[in-house]
Amino acid sequence: MPEHESTPDDTRADLEEEQADAREPDEDGAASGMSRRSFIKGVGGTAVATAAMSGATETDAAEASDGPDGVRVANITLSINGEAHAVSRVEPRTTLLDVLRNRLEYTGAKPVCERASCGACSVLLDGKPVYACSILAMDAEGHEIVTVEGLLDGDSLHPVQEAFVEEDALMCGFCTPGFVVSVAALVAENDDPTLDEVKKALSGNLCRCGTYTRVFAAAQTAARRVREGT
Numbered sequence: 001m002p003e004h005e006s007t008p009d010d011t012r013a014d015l016e017e018e019q020a021d022a023r024e025p026d027e028d029g030a031a032s033g034m035s036r037r038s039f040i041k042g043v044g045g046t047a048v049a050t051a052a053m054s055g056a057t058e059t060d061a062a063e064a065s066d067g068p069d070g071v072r073v074a075n076i077t078l079s080i081n082g083e084a085h086a087v088s089r090v091e092p093r094t095t096l097l098d099v100l101r102n103r104l105e106y107t108g109a110k111p112v113c114e115r116a117s118c119g120a121c122s123v124l125l126d127g128k129p130v131y132a133c134s135i136l137a138m139d140a141e142g143h144e145i146v147t148v149e150g151l152l153d154g155d156s157l158h159p160v161q162e163a164f165v166e167e168d169a170l171m172c173g174f175c176t177p178g179f180v181v182s183v184a185a186l187v188a189e190n191d192d193p194t195l196d197e198v199k200k201a202l203s204g205n206l207c208r209c210g211t212y213t214r215v216f217a218a219a220q221t222a223a224r225r226v227r228e229g230t
C-alpha cells in the first residue's frame with residue numbers, strides 16, 4: 001500500500017459520501033452548481049489523495065462561470081513553492097498535475113500511470129507526499145504545495161538531491177523526482193530511518209528500472225546529510 005495520503009478505502013468512502021451529498025438538495029431545494037462532487041465526477045473513480053484535504057478551501061460556486069461547451073470553469077490561486085499562482089478558467093476535472101505541468105510549467109512531477117499507482121507525479125501537500133495526478137486542482141487551493149523544483153535552495157541542491165547524485169540512484173530518471181519528493185518528506189520527519197522505515201515511506205513509488213537498492217541507500221545518505229547538516 002502506498003505511503004501516500006490515501007487508500008482505496010478512503011477513496012471509496014469519499015465517493016460514497018459525495019454520492020450521498022449529491023442526493024441532498026441545497027437550501028433552495030435544488031442541486032448546487034459547482035461542488036466537490038461535480039469535480040469527483042469529472043475525473044471518474046480514480047480520484048484519491050484526499051486525506052490531507054480536510055481543510056481545503058473550496059472554490060465558491062459564485063466565482064464559477066461557463067466556459068466553452070458549457071463546462072463550468074473558475075479562477076483559482078495555488079500556493080506553489082512559496083509563491084501564489086493565479087490560474088484562470090480551471091475546469092472541475094482538471095488535476096493538480098495538469099495545472100503544474102501545462103499551465104505553470106512545473107514539469108518535475110511526471111505523468112506516468114495517471115491513476116495513483118506509480119508515484120512519479122508526487123508533490124508535497126502541506127508537507128505530505130501526494131499523487132498530483134489524483135488531486136483536483138480546485139481542491140489544492142488553500143494548501144501549501146511543494147514540487148521537486150521547490151526543494152532547491154537557489155542554485156543549491158537539497159540534501160536529498162545531493163544524496164541521489166552521490167549514490168547514483170537513478171537509471172532513466174523518470175521516477176526520480178517522485179522518489180526525491182517522498183524521501184524529502186521522510187527525512188523531514190525522521191533523520192535516522194531504518195531500512196524498513198525507508199522502504200515503507202517509499203512504498204508508494206515505483207521504479208521500472210529497478211533502482212531500488214540505490215534509492216534506499218540515497219534515502220539513508222540523505223537522512224545522514226540532514227542529521228549532520230551537510
Ligand code: FES
Nearest residue numbers: 112114118119133
Ligand atoms: S502518474 Fe500519478 S501516481 Fe502515477
Ligand code: FES
Nearest residue numbers: 171172207208209
Ligand atoms: S530510474 Fe527508470 S523508472 Fe526509475
